[in-house]
Amino acid sequence: MYAPFFGLEREPFSIAPDPHYLFMSERHREALAHLLYGLRGGGGFVLLTGEIGAGKTTVCRCFLEQIPVNCNVAYIFNPKLTVLELLRTVCEEFHVAAPESDSVKAHVDVINAHLLRCHAEGRNNVLIIDEAQNLAPEVLEQLRLLTNLETHERKLLQIILIGQPELRQMLARPELEQLAQRVIARFHLDALSAAETASYVQHRLNVGGLKGPAPFDAAVLRQVHRLTGGVPRRINLLCDRALLGAYSQGHKQVQASTLVKAAAEVFDDAAQKRPWFLVAGLSALALAMAGTLATGWTALNRKPTQAPVPVATPASNPASNPTSAPASAAMAELIAHPVDEAAALSDLAALWQAQGADCAALGEGGLRCLHSEAGLSSLRFLDRPALLRIGSGWVVLERLSGQEAVLRQGGQQQTVSLTRLSQAWQGEFMTLWRAPPEDSGHPGRASPGWLAQQLGKLDGSVLDPLKEVELHRRIAAFQRAQGLPSDGIAGPVTLMQLARATGASDEPRLLK
Numbered sequence: 001m002y003a004p005f006f007g008l009e010r011e012p013f014s015i016a017p018d019p020h021y022l023f024m025s026e027r028h029r030e031a032l033a034h035l036l037y038g039l040r041g042g043g044g045f046v047l048l049t050g051e052i053g054a055g056k057t058t059v060c061r062c063f064l065e066q067i068p069v070n071c072n073v074a075y076i077f078n079p080k081l082t083v084l085e086l087l088r089t090v091c092e093e094f095h096v097a098a099p100e101s102d103s104v105k106a107h108v109d110v111i112n113a114h115l116l117r118c119h120a121e122g123r124n125n126v127l128i129i130d131e132a133q134n135l136a137p138e139v140l141e142q143l144r145l146l147t148n149l150e151t152h153e154r155k156l157l158q159i160i161l162i163g164q165p166e167l168r169q170m171l172a173r174p175e176l177e178q179l180a181q182r183v184i185a186r187f188h189l190d191a192l193s194a195a196e197t198a199s200y201v202q203h204r205l206n207v208g209g210l211k212g213p214a215p216f217d218a219a220v221l222r223q224v225h226r227l228t229g230g231v232p233r234r235i236n237l238l239c240d241r242a243l244l245g246a247y248s249q250g251h252k253q254v255q256a257s258t259l260v261k262a263a264a265e266v267f268d269d270a271a272q273k274r275p276w277f278l279v280a281g282l283s284a285l286a287l288a289m290a291g292t293l294a295t296g297w298t299a300l301n302r303k304p305t306q307a308p309v310p311v312a313t314p315a316s317n318p319a320s321n322p323t324s325a326p327a328s329a330a331m332a333e334l335i336a337h338p339v340d341e342a343a344a345l346s347d348l349a350a351l352w353q354a355q356g357a358d359c360a361a362l363g364e365g366g367l368r369c370l371h372s373e374a375g376l377s378s379l380r381f382l383d384r385p386a387l388l389r390i391g392s393g394w395v396v397l398e399r400l401s402g403q404e405a406v407l408r409q410g411g412q413q414q415t416v417s418l419t420r421l422s423q424a425w426q427g428e429f430m431t432l433w434r435a436p437p438e439d440s441g442h443p444g445r446a447s448p449g450w451l452a453q454q455l456g457k458l459d460g461s462v463l464d465p466l467k468e469v470e471l472h473r474r475i476a477a478f479q480r481a482q483g484l485p486s487d488g489i490a491g492p493v494t495l496m497q498l499a500r501a502t503g504a505s506d507e508p509r510l511l512k
Helices: 026-039 056-066 083-093 104-120 137-146 166-171 174-180 194-207 218-228 232-249 256-267 276-289 297-302 329-336 341-351 359-364 375-382 418-422 448-459 468-482 492-502
Strands: 044-050 071-076 124-129 158-163 183-189 367-372 386-390 393-401 404-409 412-417 429-434 442-446
Touching: 026 044, 026 056, 026 158, 026 183, 044 056, 044 166, 071 083, 083 104, 083 137, 104 124, 104 137, 124 137, 137 174, 158 166, 166 174, 174 448, 194 218, 194 232, 218 232, 218 256, 218 418, 232 256, 256 418, 341 359, 341 386, 341 393, 341 404, 341 429, 359 367, 367 492, 375 393, 375 429, 404 418, 412 418, 429 492, 442 448, 448 468, 448 492, 468 492
Parallel strands: 044 158, 044 183, 071 124, 124 158
Antiparallel strands: 367 429, 386 393, 386 429, 393 404, 404 412
């Protein structure tokens, strides 16, 4: 419809997996390298996770194109199966005649015989399971048992699990520790950066045959990144609708206001109820707030546990600026009446059954503050309520449910869509965590005895807290299972996840 108007041969932002539009960012190439490394690793599990629409299928497609010719591939895209259904599907994918009986053992024997035959012929076997977060625990355990068949040199079946972030949380459960220890390579596919988003959009336009000026300028591309979070599928949806909007207005360039209206229509069912003057105000706000999320897990995990983390001094009140119109009446109320850090922190502490209006006071009761700018995906991973910095004040993010956020301010709750929240929040947050007993000789560090006890709970083993090398190794193994940097250092994020995995800390949850 709009392609000729912008000098395009075809519409460039279809969400269909057209190989002509393949775009491999640096992180996509790194994810591919992890899969290929796992293929050479001699069996076991390889894990690829990422948000919905982050490009996992793109990476998998490239991986399949580079698999050696002596490799048999079984691909399962609907893993909501029972153990018996899974084994039958594996037989079908490997073109092995399944037994007529309903015996699990009979199916496993057939698969094992096939793997041994292939090994004798110099052939390898790879089982790829997409949407693996839908696998039942008993099915995951059966997959682990399938990797038990091995020769003196290697295992005979390579299993690649591809799924959403909750797959990492599943594998961190104590009952799946044996499987987690067999993961030989893992990679979490983050969204595109601001620069990669701009390159991605330009790449799609070029493949679409663009002749003439690009319809997105640099400022609007930064806004595209912020509104979509750098998720390729969301970028496609937003840019396609924005081009359609610009075409209907007769504009060769996508304007900021058009982009924000397109985002509301694509990501929010209530788009048509929003007045145009509010959309125009939103665009100015979006451009003013455009930025990138900075803090990574390594920095978070290495912050000292004994001291509260300082929070930046609040900036001037954006409510005084008429161009900083929020995305909804609820967000308008929050920005127009900002709550200072002390009041918001007091509300957050109440969710922990604690009292305190600053990090020092909360520290006396065993709670610590963790400050970050890593955004919503990090909060989902931590799965705990937090303070969000919005404008010059703070608001408590009490709960995430589907595509909605429940915010608390001054004792009152308000529910807003994640789209609207993202239009006012730049990713800065502060959350609380309960510190474990400290090492008497090293204040601020977790007690080796506590660490040994919690790590032992994961597999029923007994660890000697005085054996530092073994303790370090076990911490690193736990970090790998969690998808954290495996440096063996028990920093705040590692301690949070360890306490949660073992039930050592009773804490409020963010995800409902």
